[in-house]
Structures are given as C-alpha cells and as structure tokens.
Amino acid sequence: MDALIETSRKVRARPTRAQAEEAVRTLLAWTGDDPDREGLVGTPDRVVRAYEEFFEGYQDDPVALLERTFEETGNYNEMVVLRDIRLESHCEHHIIPLIGKAHVAYLPDRRVVGISKLARLVDVFAHRLQIQEKLTAQIADTIQSVLQPRGVAVVIDAAHQCMTTRGVHKPGVSMVTSRLLGEFETSESLRRQFFAMAGIGGV
Numbered sequence: 001m002d003a004l005i006e007t008s009r010k011v012r013a014r015p016t017r018a019q020a021e022e023a024v025r026t027l028l029a030w031t032g033d034d035p036d037r038e039g040l041v042g043t044p045d046r047v048v049r050a051y052e053e054f055f056e057g058y059q060d061d062p063v064a065l066l067e068r069t070f071e072e073t074g075n076y077n078e079m080v081v082l083r084d085i086r087l088e089s090h091c092e093h094h095i096i097p098l099i100g101k102a103h104v105a106y107l108p109d110r111r112v113v114g115i116s117k118l119a120r121l122v123d124v125f126a127h128r129l130q131i132q133e134k135l136t137a138q139i140a141d142t143i144q145s146v147l148q149p150r151g152v153a154v155v156i157d158a159a160h161q162c163m164t165t166r167g168v169h170k171p172g173v174s175m176v177t178s179r180l181l182g183e184f185e186t187s188e189s190l191r192r193q194f195f196a197m198a199g200i201g202g203v
C-alpha cells in the first residue's frame, strides 16, 4: 500500500506554470500553426488549466478518503455495489481520454464507508495518467487496505480514444478489466452475484 501511494506521489521538481505554457506553445508550433495568432494566444493558458483539472488526482490522498467509516450498520454484512460510475481518465501512453464505467463492490466487515467515497476514490486514480489495469488494481487495493473488508471487486469497462481516433482506428471497442480480492476471488457464487447486481455479463 505504501509503495502504491509513494509511486503516485513521487513527483519530480514541478515545472513552473510559465514553463508548462511554453511547452504547449512548442506543441502548437509543432502542428505547423502559428502560436501567436489571435485564436491560439490564449490556448497555452487554457490547456494548462485543463491539465490541472484532468490531473487533479495527484493532489488528493486516496487513503484519507476512506478513513471515515460507520459502524452502526444494523449488522448489514451483504455485498455493497456501486455500479455505473462514470469514469474519465487519460492513457499514459498518448495522453488521450479513456472513458467508461467502473463498478465497485465490497463485502463489509462491521464497517461501511460513505458511498460517495467509492466514487471519489475512482476519480482520484482516474485523474492521473493511467493504464486501465493499474487504475483497476489501485482502486481495489486501496479499498482492501484501508477498509479491510471480506472482499473487494472492481470492474472497469472503458473505450480508449487512442484506439478510436488514431492508431488502429477501431471504434466501438471497449476494454474490460477486473480485480477480485478476498471472498470474491474464492467464491464463484459471490462473483456471479456481483456481476448480476452490477448488471454486467458474468463468467
């Protein structure tokens, strides 16, 4: 877990905002256009602001998000599923959006977490440069490590625009990844229940 967070936090000396804007100007010139023409003079500032939004997950602590839990659950110990969480991330290879849905489930062990926190957790990791496998693993492993439930299941179904708008040009393809921990790993019936509750095709 520590390694997981450390990896995400290990940041080189951050360039200044002016340096970031200059880098965008360079890319604009690389396209063959003129960065000084009226329509483009404000673009470096806009792009840097957009990057602040796309990658705000580097500023957030995923563990802190899950630390507030509730123990008065009326002995509820069945599966909790948050399904169809809209997911917007960027692939780390091309910095192009990958957009889809995450389904997150856990089997509580006495404590439950405020349900919005699961969606916030997805956002923290999605708002970093990602590959889908790592995104899926980070979400599941953080829930397992902080809440210590009896099991965690995460499925992500996302379309990668680096495969649709460039490169191989295959629209309509989506990538599905999953991480199943604890009782979800050992019990096929739980997995089936999860897939049914999340409304996704089971195995």
Ligand SMILES: Nc1nc2c(ncn2[C@@H]2O[C@H](COP(=O)(O)OP(=O)(O)OP(=O)(O)O)[C@@H](O)[C@H]2O)c(=O)[nH]1
Binding pocket: 091, 092, 093, 130, 131, 132, 133, 160, 162, 163, 166, 167, 168
């Ligand atoms: N496994 C995995 N691959 C990804 C993800 N996002 C993008 N990719 C792939 O990362 C690979 C990078 O491959 P490279 O050959 O280094 O890059 P490229 O020449 O731009 O590859 P093409 O996309 O095939 O044109 C591509 O196959 C992408 O489809 C992801 O989340 N997971």
Ligand SMILES: [Zn+2]
Binding pocket: 091, 092, 093, 094, 095, 096, 160, 162, 163
């Ligand atoms: Zn890509």
